[in-house]
Structure formats: C-alpha cells, structure tokens
Amino acid sequence: MIKLILKKLSITFIAISFTVISSVASAEITITWPSIWVGKDSKTTVIGELIDEFNAANAGSIKVVVEEQTDYDIYAQKLTAQIATGELPDIMTVGAQLLDVLHRSGKAMDLAPHINSDPHWNNVYPENALQSAMTDGVLSALPYELFVTPVTYNKKILKEAGYDEFPDNYDDFFKMCEAVTANGKVCTSQMTGKNGWTSMLWYSQALASAGGPDIYEKGLDHPAYVKAFEVMEKMYQYTTSDAIGADAGVSGGHFLNERTAVFMNGPWFIARYTSDGIPGLHENIGVAAAPMLMGGEGSPGGYVGGRQSSLAAGKQSDPAKEEAIVKFLKWLTIPENVARLSYSSGAMFIVNADLPNDMDRLFIEMKQGISDAPYVAPIFQNGIGSLAVASEFPQALSALALGDVTPEGAVEMLQDAE
Amino acid sequence: MKIKKDEVGWLLLFIAPTLILFTLFFILPILFLLASSFTNWDGIDAEFVGFENYIKLFNKKSFVRAITNNLYWCITAALITVPLGLIIALLLSHRSRGWKVFRTVLFVPQVVSSAAIAMLWAAVFNAEYGLLNYILDNIGLSDYKNHNWLGNVRTANAALIGFSLCYVGYFMVIMLAKTASISEDYYDAAKIDGASQIQKDFYITAPLIKSTFFLCIILAVIFNLRQFEYVYLMTAGGPANKTQVLVVYIWNELTVQRLGRGSAAGVIMIALGAMLLLLLRRILKSETYN
Amino acid sequence: MTKDNSLNFYSIFKWVIIISFVVYAVFPFLWLVLASLKTNAELLDNPFKLPKVFQFQNYSNAIQEAGLIQLIINSLVISTCATFLNILFASMCAFAIARHIFWWKNVLFLMITAGILVPLNALIIPYYAIINFLNLYDTRLGLILVYCAVGLPVSTFILTEFFKGIPKEIEEASYLDGCNFVARYFRIMLPLALPGLATAGTFQFILCWNEFIYAMLLTSSTEIRTIQFGISYFTNEFFSDYVGMFAAVVVSILPSITVFILFQERVITGLTAGSVKG
Known part of the structure; x- marks a missing residue:
C-alpha cells in the first residue's frame, strides 16, 4: 500500500520533471551537477576551470551547470530524498556510504555499456578497476577519487624521545609512546566526535592487521574486532585529555601545533601542514605504514584506504543528453585533467595519470607506500557494509575510552546497532 | 465574543490561510510519518512490518536514554531557564538607564549562527586549552586542570545545559x-501607596505577566523536547550515547537510511510532546487556555 | 528605613544579575569578532590567544569569495516576506481564536500548538516532495512558503496570548459602534497588539534568518540562496576555513540585529498606543 503510494508519487514527480525538461528543451543540453567540490574545497579551482573549458569547447550544444553543495551532511540527506522521491540530478558525486543505496535504487545511469563500447575508459583506468566496481554487470558509479591514510609522524618529537624510525609493531609503538610521554609531549591525536574519523582510521589499521585485509567478510564475531579495540583502549592512554568528544579540527590542531607526535589522515591534509601548521612542521613530517599486531593475519606495510568520491549520473530518457553526460564524464577522466586536479589539490585518483615531478614530498611518499603495500584494506566505515554500525562506532569507542565497556562490550555495542 | 451568523464567513476566511498551510506542512507530513513508521522503508523499498520499529526502539538503551535526557532538558528549561528570563525581564522592565542596550545584547546569541557559538563553547570546555579550566585553575580549583567537560559522563549534560x-x-x-x-x-497607584521597587515587581508586574510566563514555560519545554542543534553540534550524542536526545537520534536514523525507524521515533516524540503539553495545561491551568 | 535598604540591596542584586548575563551573552560575540581577525593557524593553536596581527582582510575575502552581499539581500527578501505573511496569517487566526467563541476553537488551538512539537528535521523527505509537487523547488517562493508555514504554530501561540490580554470592553464598544469583523481586526486589535506582533515577528524573522537545513535542501542556485549558504561556504568535507566562516557569521549578525532593534522599537510604540486607552 505505502509502496504503491510512494511509487505513484514518484511517477507524478517524474511526469512533472519531464514536462519541465521538455518545455525548456532547446538545442543546448544543460547538465546540472550538484557538486561538493566548491567553496573552500581544494578541488574547487581546477574543477571550475575544467567545466569552463568543457563548456567553451561544446558551446551551443552542451552546458554544465554547477549547483554548489557546501555542507556534506545536507548534501547526503538531499541525495537520499532524491533517491526516495524519484529524481536524481544529472551528475553527482557520491561518497562510499551512498554507493549501495544508489545502486539498489536503479535510478542511476548504468555506465557499463559506455565502458564496454569505448576504449577510453579501459585505457585510462588500471586493469580491473572498473570491472570490480560493477555489481551484477551494472556500473552505477564511476570510481574516481582514491585515498589512503598512512601514519604521519613528527620526526622532531620522536627524535627527542630517542626514536629515529617509526616502530613497525604495536609493542614497540607503545614503548615509544611511553618515551614521548616521559618527554612531556603527547603521543597520538585521537577523537570520538562526529564520525570519530582519525580514531576510526587507527581502528581500521589495527583490524586489518589483526584479521587480514578481508576482515569485513568475516563478520563482527571475528576476534580481530575485539583485538583492534584492545589496541584503541591502549591508544587512548597516550592521547590528549580532550580526545573524547574532540572533532577533526581539535585532533588535527594538536598535531599541527606539535602537541602530538603521531597522526593519521588522508592526503588532503598534506597542504595544511604548510598552511596551518607551526613554521617548519612540513619538513619534520614522516610517512609510515601503521604498526603491526604480533600474531595477526595482516602483513607488514599494509595500508588502509579506498574509494573516496565516485561520479554517478541520473538515468536519462533522452539519448542525446545521455551522450552529453558521458562526454563530460570522459572529460573528467582524461589523464591530463586528472593530473591537473591531483597536482592542485593533493588528492589521489584511480585514473592512471602522469604526475609532475614537483609533487609534494609527502604525496610522493604516500604513493610509494601504496605501491609497496601488500594490500590496501578498506576503512572500517566503508568496509563494514552497514551505515548503522559505522555511525555507532564513535559511541562504542568513547564508551571504551571512558572505561564504560570492555573491548568485548564495544563490539557488542556495534552488533546492537544493526 | 459570540460569533454572529453573518460573520461566520469572515471567521472561516481568517482561519483558512493558517489551516491550509498547516495541513500542507504539518498534517500531511505527520500522516506520512505515521504511515512510514510501520514499514522498513529505506528510501527505496518499503514493507509493512507492524510495530517492529517501535518495539526495537524501546529496546534500545540509547533511545531510552534520549528520552530521559530530553525530559531532563525540559525540566531544567521550566525550572531554570524561564524563571531566569522572568527575573531579567522584571529587572529590565524598570527601564533604568541603558535597558534597551541590555535587551539587545542579551538577544545577540539568538542571531549568531549556532555552529559558531557551539564551536566557541566546545573550546571553552576543552580539556587542553579550555577557558573554563584555566579560570578554575587560577582560582585554586586545580582538580579541574585537565577535566574534559563535554567528554565526561558526569559533566557532559550539565555543560550542555550551562551553555544553553x-x-x-x-x-x-x-x-x-x-x-x-x-x-x-x-x-502610579502603587507609588502613592509607597511601594518599593521589589514590591512593584512582585505584586504588580509579575502577576500581570503570569500568563506570558506560563506561555514561555510551555514554549521552553517544547523547544527542549525538539532540542537538536546544541547537542548535535557539540557532542552529537556522545560520549557513549550519554547526551543523546530524540531529534539527534532521529537525524542519525535518517543518515543511516533507516527511514521507517526514524519515522517511528518521530511519532513517539510527537506523542510524548502531546502528553507533556496536556500535563502542563493541567499543572498551569492558566487563563492561557480558557 | 527598611524600604531604603531593600531598595539598595535590590538594585545591587539587579545590576549583578544584568551584568553577569550581559557578559555571558556578549562574550561569545566578542570572541567571535576576535577569532575572525586571526589566521586559521593561530586559531587552532589556541582559540583564546590574541592574534599577532589583526587580519582585517578576512572580512573583505569573506564578503567577496562567498558573495555575501547578494546572499544577505536574498535573505532579507525571503525573511521579510515570510515574516510578513506569517504574522498576517497567524494574527488573523489568533484573532479568530482569541476573541470569538465557536465550538471547535479549542481543538483548533491545541492542534496548531501541537505543531510546535513536530521535529522538522525528520520531515526532510516529505518537505522535499511537497515543494517539488508544488513546482517550487529552487524558488524564493518555495522557501518563503516553507518558512511562513513552519513558524505558524509558534506565532499563533504567542499572538493568541497577546490578543487575549486586550480588555474586552474596547472591542465590545467598537462592535456597538458598528465596526464589522475586518475593521475590528485591522483598526482595533492590530494596533493594540503591537508589542505581541513585534515579538512574534522578531522570532519569525530570526527563524527565517538562521534556518539552514531547508535553505540548502530546497534550493540549488546561488542567485536565490540565503546567508546561511555563505556561512557554510567556508566549511567542507575535509577542510574548514574557520576564520573566513567567523567573518561571515559576524557580517550575518548585523542585519538581523538591526531588524531586532527596529521591531523592538515597535514594542515601545505599542506601549504608547496602549496607554492612550487609559
């Protein structure tokens, strides 16, 4: 009954949107793109240039119009509303958490036929990157942005505590933390505010190390989930007193101001070591793979990361418009354009692109780390496959850090969230 | 005033715009909320699941916690916030020098984006460099040197309310x-009788604005039942769900695409609010309602 | 003797209370102004330290980059229209409820009051659908309608209370003088209820000015967006330009405070109008 009403409503909406579209239809095809790469985002400038160049090259036939989406939470809610009421924008950026619902809705344009018919895509993407993103032969979203989150550490603070190298296992790591603490500094930046981002990344590292990169297929009952929480419990003994409830600005701020020695975040943070860090911070920073858990199923040097934003398109009835959208997506995935985007923003992309030699040292080290890594395991938030469990994580973690629950109890909290 | 027959048309016309908009933006969405609360709707598929959402919600510790926290907010609003507002209103009603400036200044937090205010207060309560700990430390309460106000189970709710x-x-x-x-x-009459300022405030002004005071209590209780922004921005319900409130809970359910369950939580909240409203009406029994 | 003492004690008490709450209210604002003149690095280092150099260019940057002027004009247009409609509709309805007797008025009043309880955040999908259904997505009218509607319960609630406070005799006298329904509303009740109208109007305006979720959800083009978009312009998924955001916040406060002062002046005018009645 309700399903019927919802369906009827969506049919009405589709009908309305068709009338609107057909009434304004002219020779020029307008593609709307609610983009999150606007405002202060590091990709704003080059994305803007790429759109202008595309519009200039296709003047009179295609025009891409950006709708600025500055608030990510609300953008996600809006996409949910659009998926539910039946009309998707022409092009959209989709975070990992929405990929599944987008695919199931069946309202996204299937890009698989275009990929199969045009050699461009298979030429610019690494082997299997597109095929592995398909579900049942359907590609609802084009993988685009990539990220990894290795350890970044302050060499100066470590040196003062007597360490030249970053430890490769947790026993040595916590000894190092002890030494850093004795030296009057704090070892790690942690947070449980919002999605608990930095701590969630540490947890993901420990998980992959304890249970192997395919840990998410083994279910929440696997002992690795408890083991990884044991690591986190210890980690919170060596962090700032404001870690519980801290947001990304606070935990990042401590590292930027040399109050903490070790931090974990993605490549987008690199530019901030120079812009917002204390003078000379950038030169002192080292990149390393996370420490290993002794006796775990993971391998040394393993990274965590995954698909960041993907590009998707709404299903179209007009083949000309579909062609226009595909043309624009192709434009965004041309290696030279991707290289420009990567160079200006510090972001990583799945497309094979020749990057200039003067990329940031830390960016190059991270890239090197990826190619040396035996695997890049998904981060917990994306790998666990349940939005509800992912959103309960910061609550479980803060309960653990407060001593409210044991590591086993924290896993139970995650299980209860389903 | 009793309504005359020839004025019934006007009466209906005066009520119509509000009623139409109310139906469109309140009654219809609430019916939708009610209908979807009995389904497992996730934005794509919806199946009828009966009372499952409601049963699951009441079995969740964090949801029950959200209800009790909301009641805590409501009670402090009625017993602290509004009476404080009354005292300040009485004092400003003397219209002593500069009262207009004070009125404006006290209103300023209302117009500042709550995201910015929340950021400031999170910084005030911060354990490492927070202003509150700095002050406490300087007046000799060094126990609080590294106290994490918003991250501590005992102080998180109190800190939030203090901020509010x-x-x-x-x-x-x-x-x-x-x-x-x-x-x-x-x-003027009181002056002739030789009443002091405090007597004027308590025997003239206060009784005359009693109905408004009750109105404010009702508003405050309802606003605090809908409490969202302060909690969402400052603790997002943490640590360990200890500061969870209903609307944040609903928002989270929407974020994880359990739209049916979010609707059920919304329905529970409206029902709870209606009960509170009726209860308050009983307690206050003011002229506001007859 | 006792009278004097109590007066002194009372006025000390009064100033202590007023001053402490003024500090409480004004401190965030001062901090905001100060923080908006720092660099992001200084802010992350210690939010309470004074900046080395005052970064006045944060303001010109914010105004230019986010196009704040256009956004403020949009906000003014949308908030003013929504407030006007809201107060007009709510006062008409409140007049009908507060000054007349009809059997379903308590039901009506309770129903509308219960509207205050509704968690608007839970209604994102219905509102999105309704506005699309009315073909008002990405229009100023759409936002005006939504703001006007969501503020109706509070405005009606406040105004009903104020209308009830007006002595019956005045209205009855005008009724005998031959004033009809509409004239009683416009000529007698509205002028007498000015403090109430101004108060409800203040809150309605602030609601429109500060509303963020629906402002982002129901619009897509920058030409019609509100000042809240300008504030969010500085925060992104992974990077926030806090000082730029604070500068935008400070700029956004000025128009709404001006409106507050203008509206509250009406409250005092209302007093004069009210005292004429004797």
Missing part, C-alpha cells in the same frame, strides 16, 4: 514585551 543558558534572552524578550502593555496607572 546563554539563550535565556529569547524568553526574556517575550515577557518584557508583555510588560510593555501594562498600564502606568497601576504603578
């Missing part, structure tokens, strides 16, 4: 506006 007191100006302004409609005659 800076919004006391909202209710103050309503009550102050009401004092403007009190006739000067009352005060």
Whole structure:
C-alpha cells in the first residue's frame, strides 16, 4: 500500500520533471551537477576551470551547470530524498556510504555499456578497476577519487624521545609512546566526535592487521574486532585529555601545533601542514605504514584506504543528453585533467595519470607506500557494509575510552546497532 | 465574543490561510510519518512490518536514554531557564538607564549562527586549552586542570545545559514585551501607596505577566523536547550515547537510511510532546487556555 | 528605613544579575569578532590567544569569495516576506481564536500548538516532495512558503496570548459602534497588539534568518540562496576555513540585529498606543 503510494508519487514527480525538461528543451543540453567540490574545497579551482573549458569547447550544444553543495551532511540527506522521491540530478558525486543505496535504487545511469563500447575508459583506468566496481554487470558509479591514510609522524618529537624510525609493531609503538610521554609531549591525536574519523582510521589499521585485509567478510564475531579495540583502549592512554568528544579540527590542531607526535589522515591534509601548521612542521613530517599486531593475519606495510568520491549520473530518457553526460564524464577522466586536479589539490585518483615531478614530498611518499603495500584494506566505515554500525562506532569507542565497556562490550555495542 | 451568523464567513476566511498551510506542512507530513513508521522503508523499498520499529526502539538503551535526557532538558528549561528570563525581564522592565542596550545584547546569541557559538563553547570546555579550566585553575580549583567537560559522563549534560543558558534572552524578550502593555496607572497607584521597587515587581508586574510566563514555560519545554542543534553540534550524542536526545537520534536514523525507524521515533516524540503539553495545561491551568 | 535598604540591596542584586548575563551573552560575540581577525593557524593553536596581527582582510575575502552581499539581500527578501505573511496569517487566526467563541476553537488551538512539537528535521523527505509537487523547488517562493508555514504554530501561540490580554470592553464598544469583523481586526486589535506582533515577528524573522537545513535542501542556485549558504561556504568535507566562516557569521549578525532593534522599537510604540486607552 505505502509502496504503491510512494511509487505513484514518484511517477507524478517524474511526469512533472519531464514536462519541465521538455518545455525548456532547446538545442543546448544543460547538465546540472550538484557538486561538493566548491567553496573552500581544494578541488574547487581546477574543477571550475575544467567545466569552463568543457563548456567553451561544446558551446551551443552542451552546458554544465554547477549547483554548489557546501555542507556534506545536507548534501547526503538531499541525495537520499532524491533517491526516495524519484529524481536524481544529472551528475553527482557520491561518497562510499551512498554507493549501495544508489545502486539498489536503479535510478542511476548504468555506465557499463559506455565502458564496454569505448576504449577510453579501459585505457585510462588500471586493469580491473572498473570491472570490480560493477555489481551484477551494472556500473552505477564511476570510481574516481582514491585515498589512503598512512601514519604521519613528527620526526622532531620522536627524535627527542630517542626514536629515529617509526616502530613497525604495536609493542614497540607503545614503548615509544611511553618515551614521548616521559618527554612531556603527547603521543597520538585521537577523537570520538562526529564520525570519530582519525580514531576510526587507527581502528581500521589495527583490524586489518589483526584479521587480514578481508576482515569485513568475516563478520563482527571475528576476534580481530575485539583485538583492534584492545589496541584503541591502549591508544587512548597516550592521547590528549580532550580526545573524547574532540572533532577533526581539535585532533588535527594538536598535531599541527606539535602537541602530538603521531597522526593519521588522508592526503588532503598534506597542504595544511604548510598552511596551518607551526613554521617548519612540513619538513619534520614522516610517512609510515601503521604498526603491526604480533600474531595477526595482516602483513607488514599494509595500508588502509579506498574509494573516496565516485561520479554517478541520473538515468536519462533522452539519448542525446545521455551522450552529453558521458562526454563530460570522459572529460573528467582524461589523464591530463586528472593530473591537473591531483597536482592542485593533493588528492589521489584511480585514473592512471602522469604526475609532475614537483609533487609534494609527502604525496610522493604516500604513493610509494601504496605501491609497496601488500594490500590496501578498506576503512572500517566503508568496509563494514552497514551505515548503522559505522555511525555507532564513535559511541562504542568513547564508551571504551571512558572505561564504560570492555573491548568485548564495544563490539557488542556495534552488533546492537544493526 | 459570540460569533454572529453573518460573520461566520469572515471567521472561516481568517482561519483558512493558517489551516491550509498547516495541513500542507504539518498534517500531511505527520500522516506520512505515521504511515512510514510501520514499514522498513529505506528510501527505496518499503514493507509493512507492524510495530517492529517501535518495539526495537524501546529496546534500545540509547533511545531510552534520549528520552530521559530530553525530559531532563525540559525540566531544567521550566525550572531554570524561564524563571531566569522572568527575573531579567522584571529587572529590565524598570527601564533604568541603558535597558534597551541590555535587551539587545542579551538577544545577540539568538542571531549568531549556532555552529559558531557551539564551536566557541566546545573550546571553552576543552580539556587542553579550555577557558573554563584555566579560570578554575587560577582560582585554586586545580582538580579541574585537565577535566574534559563535554567528554565526561558526569559533566557532559550539565555543560550542555550551562551553555544553553546563554539563550535565556529569547524568553526574556517575550515577557518584557508583555510588560510593555501594562498600564502606568497601576504603578502610579502603587507609588502613592509607597511601594518599593521589589514590591512593584512582585505584586504588580509579575502577576500581570503570569500568563506570558506560563506561555514561555510551555514554549521552553517544547523547544527542549525538539532540542537538536546544541547537542548535535557539540557532542552529537556522545560520549557513549550519554547526551543523546530524540531529534539527534532521529537525524542519525535518517543518515543511516533507516527511514521507517526514524519515522517511528518521530511519532513517539510527537506523542510524548502531546502528553507533556496536556500535563502542563493541567499543572498551569492558566487563563492561557480558557 | 527598611524600604531604603531593600531598595539598595535590590538594585545591587539587579545590576549583578544584568551584568553577569550581559557578559555571558556578549562574550561569545566578542570572541567571535576576535577569532575572525586571526589566521586559521593561530586559531587552532589556541582559540583564546590574541592574534599577532589583526587580519582585517578576512572580512573583505569573506564578503567577496562567498558573495555575501547578494546572499544577505536574498535573505532579507525571503525573511521579510515570510515574516510578513506569517504574522498576517497567524494574527488573523489568533484573532479568530482569541476573541470569538465557536465550538471547535479549542481543538483548533491545541492542534496548531501541537505543531510546535513536530521535529522538522525528520520531515526532510516529505518537505522535499511537497515543494517539488508544488513546482517550487529552487524558488524564493518555495522557501518563503516553507518558512511562513513552519513558524505558524509558534506565532499563533504567542499572538493568541497577546490578543487575549486586550480588555474586552474596547472591542465590545467598537462592535456597538458598528465596526464589522475586518475593521475590528485591522483598526482595533492590530494596533493594540503591537508589542505581541513585534515579538512574534522578531522570532519569525530570526527563524527565517538562521534556518539552514531547508535553505540548502530546497534550493540549488546561488542567485536565490540565503546567508546561511555563505556561512557554510567556508566549511567542507575535509577542510574548514574557520576564520573566513567567523567573518561571515559576524557580517550575518548585523542585519538581523538591526531588524531586532527596529521591531523592538515597535514594542515601545505599542506601549504608547496602549496607554492612550487609559
């Protein structure tokens, strides 16, 4: 009954949107793109240039119009509303958490036929990157942005505590933390505010190390989930007193101001070591793979990361418009354009692109780390496959850090969230 | 005033715009909320699941916690925030020098984006460099040197409520506006009787704005039942779900695409609010309602 | 003797209370102004330290980059229209409820009051659908309608209370003088309820000015967006330009405070109008 009403409503909406579209239809095809790469985002400038160049090259036939989406939470809610009421924008950026619902809705344009018919895509993407993103032969979203989150550490603070190298296992790591603490500094930046981002990344590292990169297929009952929480419990003994409830600005701020020695975040943070860090911070920073858990199923040097934003398109009835959208997506995935985007923003992309030699040292080290890594395991938030469990994580973690629950109890909290 | 037959048309016409908009933006969405609360709707598929959402919610510790926290907010609003607003309104109603400036200044937090205010107060309560700990440390309470106000189970709710007191100006302004409609005659008469200022405030002004005071209590209780922004921005319900409130809970359910369950939580909240409203009406029994 | 003492004690008490709450309210604002003149690095280092150099260019940057002027004009247009409609509709309805007797008025009043309880955040999908159904997505009218509607319960609630406070005799006298329904509303009740109208109007305006979720949800083009978009312009998924955001916040406060002062002046005018009645 309700399903019927919802369906009827969506049919009405589709009908309305068709009338609107057909009434304004002219020779020029307008593609709307609610983009999150606007405002202060590091990709704003080059994305803007790429759109202008595309519009200039296709003047009179295609025009891409950006709708600025500055608030990510609300953008996600809006996409949910659009998926539910039946009309998707022409092009959209989709975070990992929405990929599944987008695919199931069946309202996204299937890009698989275009990929199969045009050699461009298979030429610019690494082997299997597109095929592995398909579900049942359907590609609802084009993988685009990539990220990894290795350890970044302050060499100066470590040196003062007597360490030249970053430890490769947790026993040595916590000894190092002890030494850093004795030296009057704090070892790690942690947070449980919002999605608990930095701590969630540490947890993901420990998980992959304890249970192997395919840990998410083994279910929440696997002992690795408890083991990884044991690591986190210890980690919170060596962090700032404001870690519980801290947001990304606070935990990042401590590292930027040399109050903490070790931090974990993605490549987008690199530019901030120079812009917002204390003078000379950038030169002192080292990149390393996370420490290993002794006796775990993971391998040394393993990274965590995954698909960041993907590009998707709404299903179209007009083949000309579909062609226009595909043309624009192709434009965004041309290696030279991707290289420009990567160079200006510090972001990583799945497309094979020749990057200039003067990329940031830390960016190059991270890239090197990826190619040396035996695997890049998904981060917990994306790998666990349940939005509800992912959103309960910061609550479980803060309960653990407060001593409210044991590591086993924290896993139970995650299980209860389903 | 009893309504005359020839004026019924006008009466209906006067009610119509509000009623139409109310139906469109409140009644229809609530019916939708009610209908979807019995389904497992996730934005794509919806199946009828009966009372499953409701049963699951009441079995969740964090949801029950959200309800009790909301009640805590409501009680402090009625017992602390609004009475404080009343006191300030009474004091400002003397219209001593500069009262207009104070009225405006006390209203300022209302117009500042809550994201910015929340950021400031999170910084005030911060354990490492927070202003509160700095002050406490300097007046000799060094126990609090590294106390994490918002991250501690014992102090998180209290800190949130302490912060919310800076919004006391909202209710103050309503009550102050009401004092403007009190006739000067009352005060002139009191002056002749030789009443002091405190007597005038408590025996003339306060009783005359009693109905507005009750109105503010009702508003405050309802606003605090809908409490979202302060909690969402400052703790997002943490640590360990200890500061969870209903609307944040609902928002999270929507974020994880359990739309049916989010609807059920919304329905529970409206029902709870309606009960509170009826209860308050009983307790206050003011002229507000007859 | 006792009288004097109590007066002194009372006025000390009064100033202590007023001053402490003024500090409480004004401190965030001062901090905001100060923080908006720092660099992001200084802010992350210690939010309470004074900046080395005052970064006044944060303001010109914010105004230019986010196009704040256009956004403020949009906000003014949308908030003013929504407030006007809201107060007009709510006062008409409140007049009908507060001054007349009809059997379903308590039901009506309770129903509308219960509207205050509704968690608007839970209604994102219905509102999105309704506005699309009315073909008002990405229009100023759409936002005006939504803001006007969501503020109706509070406005009606406040105004009903104020209308009830007006002595019956005045209205009855005008009724005998031959004033009809509409004239009683416009000529007698509205002028007498000015403090109430101004108060409800203040809150309605602030609601429109500060509303963020629906402002982002129901619009897509920058030409019609509100000042809240300008504030969010500085925060992104992974990077926030806090000082730029604070500068935008400070700029956004000025128009709404001006409106507050203008509206509250009406409250005092209302007092004069009210005292004429004697």
